[in-house]
Amino acid sequence: QVIGVLVSGSGSNLQALLDAGLPVSAVAANLEGVPALERAARAGVAHAAFPLDAHVDRAARDLAMADWLVAQGVTLVVCAGYMHLLTPAFLDRFPGRVVNVHPALLPSFPGAHAVADALAAGVAQTGATVHLVDAGVDTGPVIRQEPVPVLPGDTPETLHARIRAVEQRLLPQVVKELVGA
Numbered sequence: 088q089v090i091g092v093l094v095s096g097s098g099s100n101l102q103a104l105l106d107a108g109l110p111v112s113a114v115a116a117n118l119e120g121v122p123a124l125e126r127a128a129r130a131g132v133a134h135a136a137f138p139l140d141a142h143v144d145r146a147a148r149d150l151a152m153a154d155w156l157v158a159q160g161v162t163l164v165v166c167a168g169y170m171h172l173l174t175p176a177f178l179d180r181f182p183g184r185v186v187n188v189h190p191a192l193l194p195s196f197p198g199a200h201a202v203a204d205a206l207a208a209g210v211a212q213t214g215a216t217v218h219l220v221d222a223g224v225d226t227g228p229v230i231r232q233e234p235v236p237v238l239p240g241d242t243p244e245t246l247h248a249r250i251r252a253v254e255q256r257l258l259p260q261v262v263k264e265l266v267g268a
């Protein structure tokens with residue numbers, strides 16, 4: 088298996104995959120200049136940005152991104168803080184081979200504001216989930232999840248920091264199993 092990682096932000100989950108020695112061959116972002124792309128550059132991994140405004144629509148952007156990943160030999164796609172929905176045009180190129188890490192215990196708190204939503208709901212625990220990606224918003228089958236307690240005085244930032252620590256352990260473990268490493 089050859090791993091391609093999709094990113095949008097700081098890339099701490101990408102870094103965890105790299106540090107675990109996993110065979111990451113390509114990193115793609117939906118935005119130019121995000122810190123995660125610098126991590127790829129530092130690690131000597133092929134990387135590219137596919138901003139939406141450079142393509143006619145999302146499907147065209149996703150096809151370009153899928154073509155590039157396939158050209159890099161990618162067989163397993165890991166969304167690591169990738170903050171855009173993938174279109175069927177992309178998913179059809181990697182059937183059952185796209186996973187995502189999400190900062191909540193799905194199916195609770197899907198979407199882009201999972202940590203703040205969990206805090207606002209007053210739950211005693213939230214967590215991290217690794218799941219297969221389908222065309223919905225964080226709806227694909229769960230592969231593994233782990234709870235994280237909400238502590239008194241938590242802010243979205245303090246809670247997210249503890250969830251990130253769990254994500255950075257859980258994601259490399261699951262990916263390792265998926266690639267049979």
Ligand code: GRF
Pocket residue numbers: 095096097098099100101123167168169188189190251254
């Ligand atoms: C992670 O918590 C991920 O689950 C979420 O956004 C964060 C991205 O972090 N959707 P990073 O870019 O991997 O540092």
